[in-house]
Amino acid sequence: MGRQRRSRSEIIFDILEALSVEEGIPPTRLATIANLPYDRLQPILWELVEKGLVEASKNGRSTRLSLTPKGFRLLKELRRIKKILLDFGLDIL
Amino acid sequence: MSSTVEIVVSALDLLGAAGFAYIALRLASLTLRIGGEPKASWAFSLLAAAQILASLAAISGGRLSYTAYVATASFSAAGFAMLTACRERQYALIPLALALPLGFDLLAAATAIVASMGFRGPARTLVAGIGVTFLVRTVGLVLLPGPTGEVLLAIGESLRSMGAAMLAVLYAAPQGR
Numbered sequence: 008m009g010r011q012r013r014s015r016s017e018i019i020f021d022i023l024e025a026l027s028v029e030e031g032i033p034p035t036r037l038a039t040i041a042n043l044p045y046d047r048l049q050p051i052l053w054e055l056v057e058k059g060l061v062e063a064s065k066n067g068r069s070t071r072l073s074l075t076p077k078g079f080r081l082l083k084e085l086r087r088i089k090k091i092l093l094d095f096g097l098d099i100l
Numbered sequence: 101m102s103s104t105v106e107i108v109v110s111a112l113d114l115l116g117a118a119g120f121a122y123i124a125l126r127l128a129s130l131t132l133r134i135g136g137e138p139k140a141s142w143a144f145s146l147l148a149a150a151q152i153l154a155s156l157a158a159i160s161g162g163r164l165s166y167t168a169y170v171a172t173a174s175f176s177a178a179g180f181a182m183l184t185a186c187r188e189r190q191y192a193l194i195p196l197a198l199a200l201p202l203g204f205d206l207l208a209a210a211t212a213i214v215a216s217m218g219f220r221g222p223a224r225t226l227v228a229g230i231g232v233t234f235l236v237r238t239v240g241l242v243l244l245p246g247p248t249g250e251v252l253l254a255i256g257e258s259l260r261s262m263g264a265a266m267l268a269v270l271y272a273a274p275q276g277r
Contacts, residue, residue, distance in 0.1 A: 019135075081134070084126070085130065088130055091271050094223040095219055096219050
């Protein structure tokens, strides 16, 4: 049986993980790392920007993305919770 | 049970309740921040409620104690069923619940054991252990009336309280585990 479709919270976790590894990356690169079509990434990404978890800075015509301290804190909490939930056989949320 | 044992069991139940409630709050807070379904948070809330009721059953008397005692098993069964409901094993629970003849204790035992089959690490062992203590409850209460049954019941309750407290504290600890 193939892997189940990722939940929204798993996608957010993957986005935050990708941004924690590579700072200042363009959204298209993030879509590749997070294994997500760009049109599916966009709404989630801008929601994370609105919530102050991800910072989008314009550099000429390109956009660069990085995690804010609030984003790092959320990622840390998600990692801890993921450990618990995996032991209980659950998806991230 | 002697009063000292009752107090210790009740304290362990409250410790377990605090741990489960803390996990439920952390999950609810994350759900609020990033969205998603709060199923896991509800499951741990039900387990916390079960522990509060177990504590009440141990220290109160009369009808309140009896009601809390029965509700401990039903809330535990609900919590474990919700944890199971997050996976494919949920389909095993409905026919199992209909087939069980001896009420909520046996249902709690069955849901805990079925749920534990999908767990890993200490959660697997401890939840299966809690399931077994609910079986001991059924045997002590229904199948072995008299002093032997009472002793068995006291041992089962003490072990269940300890197992639930260990499970809650282990996973509520700041490092996650």
